[in-house]
Amino acid sequence: MHPLVQAVIRHGLDPELTETTCHDVHKILLGARPSHGDTDDPSNWPNLEEILPHVKPSNAASCDDEDVRQMLTDLVRYQWKRGVFDSAMAAGQELVAEWSGKLGEDHWQWLFLRSQIANVLRSQGNFQEAYDLDQDVLERQRNSPTLGPTHPHTLITAGNLAADMRAMGDYRGALALDLQTYEQAGTPWGEDHPRTLMIAHNLAIDYRLTGDWESAYRYDTDTLRMRRAQLGEDHPYTLFSEANVARDLREAGRYDESVVQLRDVYRRYVDVLGDQILDTLRTGKSLAVSLRRAGLREEALALAEDTYARYQRHFPESPDTLPADLEVAACMGELGDLVGARDRTRAILARHRAQMGDEHPYTVMIENNLGCYLRYTGDIETAVALTAKTSSLLVRLLGPAHPLVLLAAVNHANCLGAAGRLEDAEARERDALAGLVRVYGEDHPDTCFCRGNLSVTLEGMGRTAESRELRERAVAGLLRLGEQRPHPLIAAVREGLRVDRDFELHPV
Numbered sequence: 001m002h003p004l005v006q007a008v009i010r011h012g013l014d015p016e017l018t019e020t021t022c023h024d025v026h027k028i029l030l031g032a033r034p035s036h037g038d039t040d041d042p043s044n045w046p047n048l049e050e051i052l053p054h055v056k057p058s059n060a061a062s063c064d065d066e067d068v069r070q071m072l073t074d075l076v077r078y079q080w081k082r083g084v085f086d087s088a089m090a091a092g093q094e095l096v097a098e099w100s101g102k103l104g105e106d107h108w109q110w111l112f113l114r115s116q117i118a119n120v121l122r123s124q125g126n127f128q129e130a131y132d133l134d135q136d137v138l139e140r141q142r143n144s145p146t147l148g149p150t151h152p153h154t155l156i157t158a159g160n161l162a163a164d165m166r167a168m169g170d171y172r173g174a175l176a177l178d179l180q181t182y183e184q185a186g187t188p189w190g191e192d193h194p195r196t197l198m199i200a201h202n203l204a205i206d207y208r209l210t211g212d213w214e215s216a217y218r219y220d221t222d223t224l225r226m227r228r229a230q231l232g233e234d235h236p237y238t239l240f241s242e243a244n245v246a247r248d249l250r251e252a253g254r255y256d257e258s259v260v261q262l263r264d265v266y267r268r269y270v271d272v273l274g275d276q277i278l279d280t281l282r283t284g285k286s287l288a289v290s291l292r293r294a295g296l297r298e299e300a301l302a303l304a305e306d307t308y309a310r311y312q313r314h315f316p317e318s319p320d321t322l323p324a325d326l327e328v329a330a331c332m333g334e335l336g337d338l339v340g341a342r343d344r345t346r347a348i349l350a351r352h353r354a355q356m357g358d359e360h361p362y363t364v365m366i367e368n369n370l371g372c373y374l375r376y377t378g379d380i381e382t383a384v385a386l387t388a389k390t391s392s393l394l395v396r397l398l399g400p401a402h403p404l405v406l407l408a409a410v411n412h413a414n415c416l417g418a419a420g421r422l423e424d425a426e427a428r429e430r431d432a433l434a435g436l437v438r439v440y441g442e443d444h445p446d447t448c449f450c451r452g453n454l455s456v457t458l459e460g461m462g463r464t465a466e467s468r469e470l471r472e473r474a475v476a477g478l479l480r481l482g483e484q485r486p487h488p489l490i491a492a493v494r495e496g497l498r499v500d501r502d503f504e505l506h507p508v
Contacts, residue, residue: 007159025058026068039074040081042236042273042497050080061098066161067098069109070148076116083278083315085124092117108153111137123165124357125319131164150187152195159199166508167319167358169397175206191317194230194237197223204244209507211402211439217248218310234272236279239265243283248292253444255294256482262287276314281307283506285324289504292331295487322352324450326366330502333373334488364393365503368408371415372500380419387412406435407501410450414498422461429454445489446501448477452493459496471496
């Protein structure tokens with residue numbers, strides 16, 4: 001505690017002198033703020049951490065100085081960025097209690113505080129509350145005579161609302177809002193301002209979730225280039241962009257490149273932020289997916305289990321914890337523990353359904369994964385029914401040309417084939433193959449294993465020559481995954497095995 005505050009308590013100063021002395025402390029705290037950068041810069045976090053213990057003893061929440069109020073809101077954001085969500089929420093609610101009778105519902109600082117509280121709500125998984133709060137704040141900011149539609153605070157809230165929409169499964173709505181915000185951002189900031197780059201970063205997420213991986217890659221690479229120039233190689237936002245580019249490489253089927261880049265980014269995240277920060281854990285989970293896609297299954301499982309354990313230890317209620325659990329299940333399945341993968345996925349599905357409902361895209365994707373494990377473990381008819389239902393739902397939720405819709409059709413066709421309904425399987429596989437060629441090209445791994453699955457179906461129908469030709473084409477395309485290290489996918493297609501595509505859950 002600052003000596004001036006200790007003096008107030010020790011000597012019982014009269015109220016007027018107490019107020020004066022406390023405000024002197026507030027000025028000292030303001031002077032201790034970082035002189036460069038912002039709250040999101042880890043190099044400033046030690047200064048902010050030193051300020052925190054003096055906020056309550058100095059009664060800073062009651063101070064009417066605008067700079068002090070801004071500092072207190074920044075401290076809420078700082079705690080949110082550090083991942084201490086309960087402390088961030090407690091600090092935010094204390095300010096709400098103190099300021100609610102002072103500032104009025106349309107005061108710019110009151111609105112900005114509430115937007116930071118919405119960030120915390122979202123990170124705690126309270127998506128509807130965050131959405132309702134951001135929507136109210138955004139409407140007030142847009143209609144405010146002192147703020148308006150293109151004020152920086154308004155644009156920040158619009159980005160937050162789009163994040164809420166993504167979390168709730170409205171990917172196309174989030175894309176439309178972020179596109180509008182990106183166009184407006186040029187007025188206060190220009191295209192290379194860090195805040196504009198954040199909107200571009202979010203647009204890449206929108207495009208990825210709506211199935212346009214090429215646009216996601218374009219926005220991510222442009223954002224990474226500008227962040228490197230402005231923020232340096234090891235700023236968290238630069239690392240965030242690098243991790244997303246590596247994710248895009250995975251979507252493009254460039255698994256080894258994705259692994260190399262994610263290994264490097266993960267190491268630097270640990271060095272810069274430590275191994276207990278959400279962004280580090282997200283990158284660890286993403287690396288596990290790329291390792292698995294690259295055929296390094298044992299390493300993927302070890303990393304996935306370690307990452308999930310750290311989520312459980314530090315962020316058990318985070319929305320990111322469940323996707324990390326799902327990755328463990330996927331690794332288990334690929335290493336042959338199909339019953340364990342099935343049972344784990346079923347439990348994950350129950351948790352996600354309870355929180356987000358039956359028709360959230362992620363609920364349906366998890367259910368599709370479960371259908372694949374049911375086929376592997378012998379419950380063919382249930383697998384057929386489940387994958388038929390999820391395929392149909394994903395068409396409605398994501399649109400018929402979305403890559404996940406095409407891959408869900410591949411999984412359903414595998415179930416149909418296992419049930420002996422070969423003509424139905426062939427029709428599904430031919431439609432999916434044509435769609436995957438349009439989306440990914442002829443030699444993407446997903447296109448190739450779909451072609452391999454079709455060859456299995458044709459072999460079962462006695463069309464041996466056609467089947468052999470398709471299998472040879474599929475293997476030739478998959479060989480680019482690397483002959484130096486035999487890839488399990490190549491072996492599976494060569495052996496005439498059906499290959500499923502599990503769905504991973506992306507951060508939103």
